[in-house]
Amino acid sequence: MSWLHVERADTPLILAFPHGGTEIPEEYLPAFRSRDLALLDTDWHIRRLYDGLVDATFVWTDISRSVVDCNRDPSGVSLYPGQATTGLCPTETFDGVPLYNEGTAPDVEARRLAYHQPYHAALANEIERLRARHSRVVLYDCHSIRGVVPRLFDGELPELNVGTDNGTTCDIALSDAVIAECGPRWSVLNGRFRGGWTTRHYGQPESGVHAIQMETAMRAYLDESPLAEGRAPAWDDGRAAGLRTDLARILAAVLDFAKGRP
Template structure:
């Protein structure tokens, strides 16, 4: 256990990364934030609980301690926009998804503070991704990375109307093999809706580490929170979760099978 993330070691060639699952904010940062920001409403809630079955299946799992409001682990540290022309949040977000300010007047992070957070929180998580993928590839011949995300079903800042339930992204075909995506798309997700490379095509992690030619395949899943939560209260719904978890388990099993069956 690092001070900023938890890595559960696995026994199959799949790493599940949950970069927006963390809920904590260090006290020195929280003291500069609004009361609403401290409630971290834009968290990818309960991903570790939703994917608890993956431990039994032998997947490696990487979970950060700190919230995306501290620093977004799925953003380019150089500030490159993932979706040019679309509304998006920064490396160190200054507004919530509803556009409300995260910081009290005069306390927004400056360049020095952003660089401090990169060194303290961003770099260790990405070093863990890189090291773990290298370890998996060395042991198994190739690695698969699943970026596990979730988001409210309605966020007008980012998309119109209701988001599909399962939103897969592989950087428009660049971050994983066509065969892997086809295997995923052939799964039965009904009664849930599914789309690939729609509003979400994969964030920085998917695009940075997905290198099919180098036998590392990365796929992002942005799961609508309406499939497993009471969105209004941000509470985990056991009944809903029990219905969607078999679909997630089938997905994880599919990725493990792909990684094991297509090795040299």
């Protein structure tokens, strides 16, 4: 499984990246209307954004979310009933544009078994490994999205969107610490994004496993304008530097919580 990566650390913190991949297996490509369209909703440069900020275990996939979304309920149940969203194997973009050529559709079960299941087996294994060494473990799920997607939300998204499924996936002390360290950035707790399946599935604070999602508006670290033309945005060192400083501070607070420090 060359598409699945785990970089281990011994601290009680895991960073997960389910949507940063851009690989589409060759056998799937003919069914997509275009590769660029299939990659439009990628969490662009998300792992680079977090690289080197904290001593933690990193788990990520190289497979595009348009092949399979590793942050969706494998049963197909919607995370946001009544609101627009995409499924386990998306058939349209966030904007509602069809991803597949007419008459084609993904084999959802085959992709679940090939990609979703191994990804979560790896996450579960790391949680078990670290939980055996620490009384608390935090799973921090890393995401980013265009700041304006009218089909998904009104207006402009805050820069930092923290999700804990309305306080059920972690101790309030953790979410309070994260929000406090967001500083002057426009941030919100449990707004449009309350945490995906990863956060909701693994977050069991009563058992010592705390999960939290950070959804970042991409404008906080890159120029989103190429996406309007269907092109991949470039990494922006200047814009990302300030956000990386803020994220390092946030992650330090998360690690302090995981280690039981005040």
